[in-house]
Amino acid sequence: MLTFYKKLLEKNKRFEVGNITEKFNFKIKTKRLLVTGCLVGIFCFVWSFLDSPERAWINYLVDFFYFMSLALGGGFILALTAVTSAAWATPYKRLLEALTKFLPYGLILGAGLFFGIHTLYEWSHPELVAKDEILQGKSIYLNVGFFMARMAFFILVWWGLTKILTSLSLKQDKNPEFSLSAKMTKWGAIFLIVFAFTYSFASFDWLMSVRPHWFSTIYGIYTFSGLFVNVLAVVTLMLIWMQGKGYYKDVINENHYHDLGKLIFGFSSFWAYIWISQYLLIWYANIPEETGYFLQREIHGWDWLFFFNLGINWLIPFFALMTRKAKRSTFILGRVCILLIIGRWLDIYLMVAPDVYHHAGVTNPQIGIPEIGIAIGLASFFILVVGRALSKTPLMPKNDAFLQEGLNLHQ
Amino acid sequence: MSNKNFLLGIFEDEEHLVNASKELKDKKIPIFDVYTPFPLHGLDDLLDIKRSRLPYITFIGGIIGLSVGLWFQIWTSKVSWPLNVGGKPFNSFTAFIPVAFEITVLFGALITVAAFFFRTRLFPGKAGDIPDIKITEDAFVLAVELKSSAIDPDLVSSIFSTHKAKEIKTKRGMK
Known part of the structure; x- marks a missing residue:
């Protein structure tokens, strides 16, 4: 194995493509713009909080979950490619590593969620739990202390594992050792198992418990399928944008976009498959305590959002990315990615908002400036963190054994 | 030739x-x-x-399969022999989706294979x-x-x- 790796490194040197020491230049002008975006977000949050606290906290939770999933998704693809010896993401694996750098900030944002617990979660009110036998039974798991402890635990574990994966990859840049690749495979396998459990439970805790009487065992897979599409769409859009700015010249070509396009096409369909799996079984069984969840989403103006969600996340991407030409064209692929990025937000929003609003006595969906503003705020913060991480390291992994294979993709 | x-x-x-x-x-x-x-x-x-232009045939085959699958289920359970199953409506569209999906795949695949054999002039024993x-x-x-x-x-x-x-x-x- 060692000689094989050395041979690969030799090959890498012989056919060096692109600028291997290229770094991302995070312009001060962009930074200023992003800081303004953060301020807009804070302003919108405070403004809508004064108007109706539940609206502010719903958006906080939705965007918190969105960007935590995205950051974690970067780690997920890193681990996945390390375990399966896949090369398709190797040339741009630094983008995935940069995404994971957002995870520690989740501790601060998660701590902020503490102040919104009473607005968002019915089970956090002792007087309501006292009247409700089912919630009493669940109170061993659903109580504020344990909820916050679990949240801290999840984020710390994610942070630690992704830190190990990224630092191994950075170490390999200076030190061409195959043993580092082997270690990445090992830690990747550990990450995948831990991720499956922690992400499912995080979804149960943060999203599903806004409707504490309702449960769905497929919920974890459902949020995961959205995470996978979302991280692929974001990475594709990042690549398109960076290539437009002149980065990754001669490195990323239509073959890489074709690969990403196929994955987006496939996992958008996977999302729809999980969606219908959840819907169909609940519809068939027709048990009132389960159907309530979907009924809530099919009345009072939520219905069009509910079906629009299917269209934006599956139907349009499915037909738009069906041909080979579409997957290889950054024009079509980029637009589908934008659609999916918005679609993911709507998907999470629909998991949270109808129930919290119902609890607060608001019947109709409210989408307006607070929603857009708070999303822009957290997105700006996310881009600020990721961009800073990206500007610190070279854009290409130097001694990765799969770099050459990843550069010479054929379709 | x-x-x-x-x-x-x-x-x-x-x-x-x-x-x-x-x-x-x-x-x-x-x-x-x-x-x-x-x-x-x-x-x-x-x-x-x-x-290859074969994927277009697959697409058309899939559309035909989807239409046939949905039409046949709706026709049997609503028009030809309406049967009350658990109080659900006769045209229970949600229940028809899995079957319609399978028939889409079946028609898409079979029509593709047939078109391929036809275009390449392949037949058993050639x-x-x-x-x-x-x-x-x-x-x-x-x-x-x-x-x-x-x-x-x-x-x-x-x-x-x-x-x-x-x-x-x-x-x-x-x-």
């Missing part, structure tokens, strides 16, 4: 074949086809092979249509169609031999 004439260059090494193909392309001599024991990277681009028996083992074969007088056979053979073709021969009546 049987009156067509082909000039075959049989190579032992894939690099020689790729080089010969490049020179033929430079001289603007159209290559009929290349037969190799394993896929060669970059050869598809070199030969300017057009994309004799193998290969240019040279060696391509089933380790030889790389480059075939050039000799269209009337447009292509000079001597030029093609000389290109073959400069690129170390092991054998050059003509063949009549290949599809």
Whole structure:
């Protein structure tokens, strides 16, 4: 194995493509713009909080979950490619590593969620739990202390594992050792198992418990399928944008976009498959305590959002990315990615908002400036963190054994 | 088709074949086809092979399957023999989705296979249509169609031999 790796490194040197020491230049002008975006977000949050606290906290939770999933998704693809010896993401694996750098900030944002617990979660009110036998039974798991402890635990574990994966990859840049690749495979396998459990439970805790009487065992897979599409769409859009700015010249070509396009096409369909799996079984069984969840989403103006969600996340991407030409064209692929990025937000929003609003006595969906503003705020913060991480390291992994294979993709 | 004439260059090494193909392309001599024991990277681009139109047939087949699947279920459970199942509506569209999906896949696949056989003129018991028996083992074969007088056979053979073709021969009546 060692000689094989050395041979690969030799090959890498012989056919060096692109600028291997290229770094991302995070312009001060962009930074200023992003800081303004953060301020807009804070302003919108405070403004809508004064108007109706539940609206502010719903958006906080939705965007918190969105960007935590995205950051974690970067780690997920890193681990996945390390375990399966896949090369398709190797040339741009630094983008995935940069995404994971957002995870520690989740501790601060998660701590902020503490102040919104009473607005968002019915089970956090002792007087309501006292009247409700089912919630009493669940109170061993659903109580504020344990909820916050679990949240801290999840984020710390994610942070630690992704830190190990990224630092191994950075170490390999200076030190061409195959043993580092082997270690990445090992830690990747550990990450995948831990991720499956922690992400499912995080979804149960943060999203599903806004409707504490309702449960769905497929919920974890459902949020995961959205995470996978979302991280692929974001990475594709990042690549398109960076290539437009002149980065990754001669490195990323239509073959890489074709690969990403196929994955987006496939996992958008996977999302729809999980969606219908959840819907169909609940519809068939027709048990009132389960159907309530979907009924809530099919009345009072939520219905069009509910079906629009299917269209934006599956139907349009499915037909738009069906041909080979579409997957290889950054024009079509980029637009589908934008659609999916918005679609993911709507998907999470629909998991949270109808129930919290119902609890607060608001019947109709409210989408307006607070929603857009708070999303822009957290997105700006996310881009600020990721961009800073990206500007610190070279854009290409130097001694990765799969770099050459990843550069010479054929379709 | 049987009156067509082909000039075959049989190579032992894939690099020689790729080089010969490049020179033929430079001289603007159209290559009929290349037969190799394993896929060669970059050869598809070199030969300017057009994309297969088969996926469009699959798409149409899938649409037909979806329509037939949905129509048949709605017709049986609503029109022909309405049956009350657990108080659900006769036209329970949600319940029809899995079956409609399966029929979409079935029709798409079968129509694709049928279209493929039809287009390539394959049928059970048809004799193998290969240019040279060696391509089933380790030889790389480059075939050039000799269209009337447009292509000079001597030029093609000389290109073959400069690129170390092991054998050059003509063949009549290949599809």
